[in-house]
Amino acid sequence: MTVDTPGASTGSSTGPAVLWQPTQQSREATRLAGFARDAAARRGLDLDPTDYDAIWRWSVEHPDQFWADVAAWSGVLPGVPDDRVLTDRRMPGAVWFPDATVNYAEQALRQATDEHPALIAVAEDAEPVEVSWAVLRGQVGAFAATLRRLGVRRGDRVAGYLPNVPEAVVAFLGAASIGAVWSSCAPDFGTRAVLDRFAQIEPTVLVAVDGYRFNGRAHDRRDVVAELRAALPTVTTTVAVPRLFPDERPDGALAWADAVADRQDPEFEPLPFDAPLWIVYSSGTTGLPKGIVHGHGGVVLEQHKQLGLHGDVGPGDRFYWYASTAWIMWNIATSALLRGATVVVHDGAPAYPTVDAQFALAARTGLTYLGTSAGYLIACEKAGVRPGETHDLSALRTIGSTGSPLPESTFHWVYDAVGGDVFLGSVSGGTDVATGFIGSTLLLPVTAGELQRPMLGVAAAAWDEDGRPVVGELGELVVTEPMPSMPLYFWNDTPPGPDGSRYREAYFEPWPGVWRHGDWMEVTERGTCLITGRSDSTLNRGGVRMGTADIYAAVEAFPEIADCVVLGVEQRDGGYWMPLFVQLAPGAELTDDLADRIRAAIRSSASPRHVPDEILVAPGVPHTRTGKRLEVPLKRLFQGVPPEKAVNPGAVDDASLVEHYVALARERGAR
Numbered sequence: 001m002t003v004d005t006p007g008a009s010t011g012s013s014t015g016p017a018v019l020w021q022p023t024q025q026s027r028e029a030t031r032l033a034g035f036a037r038d039a040a041a042r043r044g045l046d047l048d049p050t051d052y053d054a055i056w057r058w059s060v061e062h063p064d065q066f067w068a069d070v071a072a073w074s075g076v077l078p079g080v081p082d083d084r085v086l087t088d089r090r091m092p093g094a095v096w097f098p099d100a101t102v103n104y105a106e107q108a109l110r111q112a113t114d115e116h117p118a119l120i121a122v123a124e125d126a127e128p129v130e131v132s133w134a135v136l137r138g139q140v141g142a143f144a145a146t147l148r149r150l151g152v153r154r155g156d157r158v159a160g161y162l163p164n165v166p167e168a169v170v171a172f173l174g175a176a177s178i179g180a181v182w183s184s185c186a187p188d189f190g191t192r193a194v195l196d197r198f199a200q201i202e203p204t205v206l207v208a209v210d211g212y213r214f215n216g217r218a219h220d221r222r223d224v225v226a227e228l229r230a231a232l233p234t235v236t237t238t239v240a241v242p243r244l245f246p247d248e249r250p251d252g253a254l255a256w257a258d259a260v261a262d263r264q265d266p267e268f269e270p271l272p273f274d275a276p277l278w279i280v281y282s283s284g285t286t287g288l289p290k291g292i293v294h295g296h297g298g299v300v301l302e303q304h305k306q307l308g309l310h311g312d313v314g315p316g317d318r319f320y321w322y323a324s325t326a327w328i329m330w331n332i333a334t335s336a337l338l339r340g341a342t343v344v345v346h347d348g349a350p351a352y353p354t355v356d357a358q359f360a361l362a363a364r365t366g367l368t369y370l371g372t373s374a375g376y377l378i379a380c381e382k383a384g385v386r387p388g389e390t391h392d393l394s395a396l397r398t399i400g401s402t403g404s405p406l407p408e409s410t411f412h413w414v415y416d417a418v419g420g421d422v423f424l425g426s427v428s429g430g431t432d433v434a435t436g437f438i439g440s441t442l443l444l445p446v447t448a449g450e451l452q453r454p455m456l457g458v459a460a461a462a463w464d465e466d467g468r469p470v471v472g473e474l475g476e477l478v479v480t481e482p483m484p485s486m487p488l489y490f491w492n493d494t495p496p497g498p499d500g501s502r503y504r505e506a507y508f509e510p511w512p513g514v515w516r517h518g519d520w521m522e523v524t525e526r527g528t529c530l531i532t533g534r535s536d537s538t539l540n541r542g543g544v545r546m547g548t549a550d551i552y553a554a555v556e557a558f559p560e561i562a563d564c565v566v567l568g569v570e571q572r573d574g575g576y577w578m579p580l581f582v583q584l585a586p587g588a589e590l591t592d593d594l595a596d597r598i599r600a601a602i603r604s605s606a607s608p609r610h611v612p613d614e615i616l617v618a619p620g621v622p623h624t625r626t627g628k629r630l631e632v633p634l635k636r637l638f639q640g641v642p643p644e645k646a647v648n649p650g651a652v653d654d655a656s657l658v659e660h661y662v663a664l665a666r667e668r669g670a671r
Contacts, residue, residue: 015447016447016449017412017447017448018445018447019411019414019415019445019446019447019448020415020420020421020422020424020445021445021446022443022444022445024050026442027443028050030312030442030443031312031314032049032052032055032312032442033050033443034049035049035070035073035309036048036055037049038069038073039066039073045058050443052441052453053453053527055456056453056454056456059457060457060458060459063085063086063089063457063481063482064082064083065082065085066456067086067484068080068082068085070301070304070457071085071097071301073304074300074301074308075110076102076107076297076300076301076304077102080097080099080100084097084098084099085097090482090513091481091482091486091508091514091515092486092487092489092500092504092507094482094484095274096297096298096482096484097297097484100272100297101270101271101272101273102271102273102296102297102300103176103177103179103268103269103270103296104173104176104277104296104299104300104338105140105174105176105177105268106268107300107338108173108334108335108337108338109136109137109173109266109337111315111337111338111339111340112134112136112137113133113315114132115315116133116315117130117131117132117133117342118131118133118135118136118337118342119136119169119342120318120342120343120344120365121165121166122344122346122348122361122364122365123165123213123347123348124349124352124353125213128364128365131166136169136170136173137265137266138264139260139263140173140174140177140266141174141263141265141266142174142260142261142262143171143173143174143175143259144174144266144267145262146174146239146254146259146262147174147175147178148178150204150205150236150237151204151236152175152180152204152205153178153179154180154269154271154275155179155180155276156181156203156205157180157182157201157202157204157279158171158181158182158183158203158204158205158207159182159183159184159185159198159201159203159205160172160182160185160206160207160208161184161185161187161189161194161206161207161221161224161225161228162207162209162241162325163186163187163209163212163325164323164324164330164345164346165209165241165243165345165347167207167241168184168207168325168330168345169334169343169345171207171239172184172334173266174266176277176278177267177268177269178267178269179269179271180204181201181278181279181293182277182278183197183198183201183203183278183279183280183291184325184326185197185198185326186324186325186326187209187219187221187224188212188214188625189625189650191227191228191231192649192650193625193650193651194224194228195231195232196284196288196289196650197281197289197291198232199231199232200288200291200491200492201279201291201491202234203232203234203235204234204235204236205235205236205237205239206228206229206235206237206238206239207238207239207241208221208228208238208241209221209225209241209243210222210225210240210242210243210248210249211243211244211245212243212244212347213243213347213348214348215352216349216352216353218244220245222248225238225240225250226250238250238252238253238254239254239256240253240255240256241256242256272297273296273297273298274295274296274297275295276294276295276296276488277294277295277299278294278299279291279292279293279491280292280294280328280431280434281326283624283625283628283651284650288648289651290490290491290493290502291490291491292431292432292490292491293487293488293490293491294434294485294488295484295485295488298483298484298485298486298488299331299335299434299485301485302434302435302483302485303332303335303336303338303339303434303435304338304339305455305457306435306436306439306455307319307332307335307336307338308339309456310425310439310441310455311369311398311400311440312398313336313339313341314339314340314341315339315341316341316368317336317339317341317342317368318341318342318344318365318366318368318369318395319333319336319339319342319343319344319367319369319371320333320343320358320361320362320365320367320369320370320371321371321372321400322346322350322371322372322373326625327431327626327627328430328434328626329371331434332434332435333345333371336369344361344365344367350372350373350376351376351379355379355380355383356380356383356387356390356391358370358376359380359393362387362393362395362396363392366395367395368395368397368398369396369399370396370398370400371399371400371402372399372400372401373401373402373403373404373627374401374402374404374405374406374407374410375403375404375627377399377410377413377414378406378407378410378556380413380417381409381410381413381417382556385417387417388418388419389417393418393419393422396419396422397422397423398422398423399414399418399423399424400425400427400440401425401426401427402427402428402429402436403626403627403628404627404628405428405530405532405549406426406449407449407552407553408448408553409557411424411426411447411448411449412448423440423442423446424440424446425439425440425446425452426439426440426450427440427451428519428529428531430517432487432506432507433487435455435483436455437454437455437458437460437477437479437517438451438452438453438455438458438460438521438529439451439452439453441453447528450524450528450530451528451529451530451531452528453528453529454529458483459479460477460478460521461475461477461478461480461523462474462475462477462478462521462522462523463475463476463478463511464476467514471524471525472522472523474520474532474546474547475520475521475522475523476517476518476519476520476521477516477518477519477520477531477535478514478515478516478517479514479517486515487503489503490503518534518535518536519531519533519534519535520532520533520534520535520545520547531547531549532546532548532550533547533631534547534548534631534632536632537567537635538568539566539568540568540576541568541576541609541610544609544610546606546607546609546610548565548566548629550606550610551564551566551602551606551612552566553605553606554598554601554602554605554606555598555601555602557601558594558597558598559585559588560584560588560594561583561584561585561588561598562584562585562586563582563620564581564582564583564621565581565621565629565631565634566578566580566581566631567579567581567634567638568635569639570639571639572640577613578610578613579612579613579614579638580598580612580614580615581616581617581618581621581661582598582615582616582617582618583617583618583619583620583621590615590617595615599612616664618657618661620654620660621657622652622653622654622657622658622661623652623653624651624652624653625651625652625653627653630647630658633646633647633658634647634658634661637661637662637665638661638665638668643658643662
């Protein structure tokens with residue numbers, strides 16, 4: 001879609017710079033406008049199909065109408081009457097489409113056509129390989145038949161220890177087609193981290209790779225696979241996927257080639273709308289990761305909405321999101337198959353062999369939609385690369401960003417260094433709901449440093465501590481109406497076992513019946529949104545609250561700083577200690593001058609009340625395996641919580657880094 005764009009502006013006293021602006025013609029050409037136009041005509045609504053705010057209000061005030069229309073527009077469940085869409089609106093426990101049957105795999109392969117490939121596989125050590133829809137469908141059918149032959153039944157778990165490769169997509173769809181429940185971990189997870197997840201769900205089949213490549217190095221995982229097989233007694237069959245050792249496979253394992261040899265059309269099990277589809281996991285920073293269960297129908301409709309109506313994705317698009325199989329973005333990227341798009345799967349490091357690797361991939365594969373992390377875009381900005389000048393990005397229409405807040409300067413970098421007509425959509429959501437809460441739309445302008453709006457069907461607001469909506473100040477991100485992709489339950493947290501208390505405690509306290517996500521959000525007077533960090537790691541000094549993202553935006557602008565983490569530690573004596581830990585770039589030193597410049601930057605661009613008490617050099621900053629800084633567990637260490645209770649090492653990307661903070665907390669007597 002072609003749009004007229006004004007280019008970067010300098011901003012004004014009325015708000016930040018507008019970097020991209022749709023035209024009336026481009027608005028009218030979007031899938032969302034077409035959807036709204038049809039809904040208005042069918043229902044006799046006074047609804048401007050290019051007025052996003054009006055469409056959003058309808059979607060949250062009349063969720064039965066909106067989701068019935070999404071179900072019909074997508075072709076998934078046409079003709080469902082409004083009174084059979086949302087028959088119980090309680091949270092948790094909402095009941096969606098109680099009379100319907102849906103199978104995710106059937107929907108993902110429904111739009112199969114060989115006019116475009118289904119998958120394009122990209123790896124560090126190989127040229128891109130296209131997988132046709134016919135081949136994908138045949139392999140899914142073969143793997144599903146293999147699972148049935150192995151005795152796998154509806155509700156059994158199939159676990160994948162796999163990188164982002166076509167085999168992962170085939171295994172997932174094959175499991176889903178017969179009603180088995182999928183769960184996956186990336187092969188960079190060690191044995192304990194995998195067992196913390198898979199031991200809970202007791203899989204019947206393990207699909208495992210022998211190794212992977214990352215940053216130009218081969219990583220042998222044969223020992224880990226052997227340990228997993230020994231420690232998972234419910235696994236009756238291991239399916240061995242070769243990556244580094246094609247001539248070997250574990251004793252007694254079934255070769256992947258044999259598991260997909262008998263290519264055939266899949267037989268899809270008709271499943272209730274709320275049948276479990278997959279189990280994904282919370283970060284597990286303070287205990288065992290929680291197994292979050294999503295359903296077939298909720299995910300299918302949500303992804304048609306998110307990718308189709310918000311992302312404008314459809315047949316002919318080439319869709320990519322850099323993700324590992326342990327991050328919900330892998331599940332979401334795979335869901336672009338629901339829209340008939342070609343999914344580009346990437347087995348490798350995000351910035352190998354050079355920092356602009358993802359833009360090089362976009363040029364090589366003709367991406368129309370490049371999804372990535374805020375951290376990756378920030379790294380490109382810091383490196384001074386200009387992908388729009390060095391790569392052919394003529395096909396690229398949209399860049400998606402998630403994982404953490406995207407700084408205002410990086411918005412400007414995208415429009416300066418990538419292209420003035422690309423649409424930059426920053427999204428904030430969660431593994432919890434397999435989608436975004438706050439996101440992007442082609443009907444509205446893109447403003448630097450801001451997210452455009454709450455997404456359709458998401459009754460999101462910022463609430464103060466008394467449960468009142470606030471505008472122009474930080475509040476808790478809450479959702480006041482159910483969404484179809486909210487978790488069905490946590491694994492092992494539902495009758496006839498436990499009573500669902502962990503689920504309620506995670507999201508529905510302190511306000512029963514209202515989803516509290518744990519993020520700080522500000523809704524501006526203009527309706528845009530800012531996500532500033534986790535509410536439980538918020539910096540609250542002298543009653544003035546600030547998210548950590550504001551501090552990071554100021555500090556990360558310094559080339560001498562490779563990474564950083566800031567903590568707000570409430571002390572037992574009522575005091576408040578706010579240290580900033582910095583990982584220095586190679587060759588840099590924390591001089592008095594640098595420390596003064598960092599403090600000045602925080603004072604001027606963030607808040608004079610939130611200048612750190614100390615700036616301390618650390619060997620590195622630990623993150624969760626989905627890339628989030630380990631703010632809350634580190635904070636708990638300095639509050640005197642024992643390390644074994646404060647941090648689960650299996651949830652950390654580099655557990656050795658935690659020892660530095662443990663030692664320092666002990667040295668300082670844990671505040």
